[in-house]
Amino acid sequence: MKMGAIAVIGAGKWGQALHFALSFNQECYITSRTKKNIKNFVDLDFALDCEYLVIAIPAQEIRAWLKQNFKFKGQKILVASKGIEADTGAFLNDIYSSFIPDENIGFISGPSFAAEVIKALPCALVINSVSKNIYEEYSKFFPNFIKTYYSSDVIGAEVAGAYKNVLAIASGICEGLELGKNAQASLIARGLVEMYRFGKHFGAKESSFLGLSGAGDLFLTANSTMSRNYRVGLGLAKNRTLKDILDDLGEVAEGVKTAFAIDKLSIQYDIYLPIAKEVKLILEGKNPKDSLKDLLNK
Ligand SMILES: NC(=O)c1ccc[n+]([C@@H]2O[C@H](COP(=O)([O-])OP(=O)(O)OC[C@H]3O[C@@H](n4cnc5c(N)ncnc54)[C@H](O)[C@@H]3O)[C@@H](O)[C@H]2O)c1
């Protein structure tokens, strides 16, 4: 194994932005399914032999990718994806845990549009891991325009990062329907309560929802057309089909599949999640105006 070497796996928007940031203080490699003209682009085998691996592929692809490609030999993983597996309702940590020991896994969370990171604009992020060593080792790699914090609340970061994408869809719908800023703020605030209720069920800490991973990322994503999930919501409110919206987007909007995962878990564990439920129903074709009426009267 190449000790001390770091590689990003997945050269989408977030993978490329992380590669850019992680190249400030050291050489950072990057790989993806198709060859790209990026500095230090390497093939997958070269990347998998690095001690530090930052994995930025869509949540729904992770299990199959790990099965097909990954062999654990002591690598330290930083998971950069935000989502819950739709088919099973599995959290990403559960998926990674069956391939890699927990003390070798960290999750990066917090408000971070790739388009701003790649311009070296400042931001603050959280590295979440059961092992503080993961935080200490990874935080040294980050450039000085990114401040990193440590949290051991892996499930809190995972829930917050995944749930805010669903709420960003709801917020985009709210703007698309021209319901006003009062409605949008109400939706976001109730969304924060809802995602904490969900997280608490799985043992997440309240502090994660009050900080960067929860409120921070939610306020960012649910207030900006820079968010792909928000733009999905805008499209749904304009009665565009989901297929049409996603074809146009050409990038992943994790909230779409995650809404189905959350709904599955809400039924399985009997957790009251009215906003996520309506997003899932709208994605299945319900008229957003009917969802609004139902939310107001619940
Ligand atoms: N873009 C952002 O601002 C941002 C910020 C934080 C977190 N994230 C999260 O990072 C993850 C990736 O998002 P993105 O913005 O890079 O998406 P993207 O759509 O820009 O790129 C996704 C990349 O994953 C690759 N990919 C897809 N399926 C794959 C597979 N089976 N094996 C290997 N590679 C595969 C694609 O080729 C593509 O390069 C998502 O979970 C997203 O929520 C994104």
Ligand SMILES: O=P(O)(O)OC[C@H](O)CO
């Ligand atoms: O563009 P989105 O909606 O996938 O959001 C990107 C990031 O998760 C923001 O932190």
